[in-house]
Amino acid sequence: MNKKQRGKFGRFGGQFVPEVLMPAVKELEQGYERFRDDPEFKQELDYYLKDFAGRPTPLYHARRLSEKYGVKVYLKREDLVHGGAHKLNNTLGQALLAKYMGKRRLIAETGAGQHGTATAMAGANLGIATEVYMGAKDMQRQRMNVYRMELMGTKVIPVTSGSQTLKDAINEALRDWVSNVEDTHYLIGSVVGPHPYPTIVRDFQSVIGSEVKQQIMEKEGRLPDSIVACTGGGSNAIGTFYPFISDTEVKLFAVEAGGSGMESTKKAALHSASLCVGEEGVLHGARTKILQDPYGQILESHSIAAGLDYSGVGPELTYLAGTGRIKPANTSDDEALAAFHELSRMEGIIPALESSHALAYLAKAAGSGELGDIVVINLSGRGDKDLETVLEMGAL
């Protein structure tokens, strides 16, 4: 790739950030280039992924679910990663990178609190001071995650601007970084933001797909027909998909949050489905698909799953959807909730509401045959954090 195209996926991606941040993103670009293949760095990261995070995670054949839907269903058990979600794969990688680059402070944004928690874990373990920005509304929705972060010595800073959710937490973290670029690493939790973040986060999350590939070959002696992953910013999706991009016989489904409907009001979308119905624009440093009004004001998004509740999506996913390599889809709050209950009852696994969107797509699409005979669903996180939300919905 020539220099001009670096950091772009087709016409998407790029570095649309304030001038004060440009040296920081360039420094990160150089730091990542320097350490990504460094044997010592790789060895240390492998050690943490294995002995601290608990990798590799199993690829589990969900027998009862398979019987019900007439498709052989494998679940990639990222819910078993330390902390209960795939998020730690990325935070360990970035925190270690920050350490190698000599940074003394980590900041992060969080929606559901999963990424914040995973950052707190990595920060505590590697001994780096950590501060996490979290929408005030999300802090109420996810009180236990706030407490978890605080237990690990992380300072959680409430964000009261805008819609008080993930997008505003990112804005606030970016403002912090603008003021403290010299000693601070901004640890972004998804494949969003300016280059090099979409690439860095993808690479650190690709451990999911690499393991899936090896495990499915061991179990089935062939690749799956399809892979399904929920998509908010898209880190678990691209991490699962990426090692399969050139295996074009494997269908890749990115399932977004259909929320309570695919419409929008004046200031807010009822969903978080940027890939499905968003329009091209520039948000948080990257050109990608975003939810916006006719003037380009960013719409608030909605999902029952705080971790999918975001007005944009990673630029590489937008690019891959445009080429037809991945297929965008969506499932609603209600469908996700039904899948949440179904997996709990049929397999004894309580899934995160985020992951429940991917599971819901199985119910939606299995009958049509488009998933093929063998499907891998990335179970990106566990649902313990969502019990309060589900209880409030009143359904059992």
Add this chain to the structure above:
Amino acid sequence: MRIPDKFDELKTKGEGALIAYVCAGDGDTAGIVHALIRGGADIVELGLPFSDPIADGPTIQASIERALDAGMNPDRYFEMVKGLGVDVPLVVMTYYNLIFKRGLERFVKDCKDSGITGVIVPDLPPEESGELGGYCEENGVDLIFLVAPTTTGDRLEDILKRGTGFLYLVSRLGVTGARADIAGSTKEVLDRVKTDKPKAVGFGISSGEQAAEIIKSGAQGVIVGSAFVDIIASGEDVVGRLEALAREIKSSLG
């Protein structure tokens, strides 16, 4: 009026430029702009409010939210600017997505047609600015870039080459907002940025004393935003106090 002509005029008179920022749609914008000009503002930077202003601090964020709640949008913005009838250069400051969504060429033509002669886009670094820069050049609109204390080497050279109108020097790391102290980095940045183009310093200036110090350090202008927006937010004797603050700062730039 074009920005370079204004700086030429001020040079002849031996004055530094007062560049005043307010967000359009927060309060009576026409009344506010005229008050600033009566007080001595040489250039008015009129913010076009965006929902996610990452480069702005709490004061201007709140102003932007009030403006959006009051219904300001790009259509109304250009309509309003057309009716202002002022003879100082007007500059639009906004974020890239609003420009992108409207269409780059249409946005720049709207600027030209409504009398805006400069564009500042805080989240558009020079690397991504080629297309917008082309339309600006075609239409005689200046594209103004920010220079940060951390901007050095090839990137600084690139900005000096591409930027027109004036260079917007950020006096310190951080977001917009009034501050009592102006960092020592201001003088360092002013000395380091070697160019024939006018240099204006922004981010944190709130008094005539600070402004005078910056002009003495070698700047051709100062940009004052949050201090004006604070007055607008207070809602008390807005027009009178804006004019008085503009006069206080301008009188120290002579």
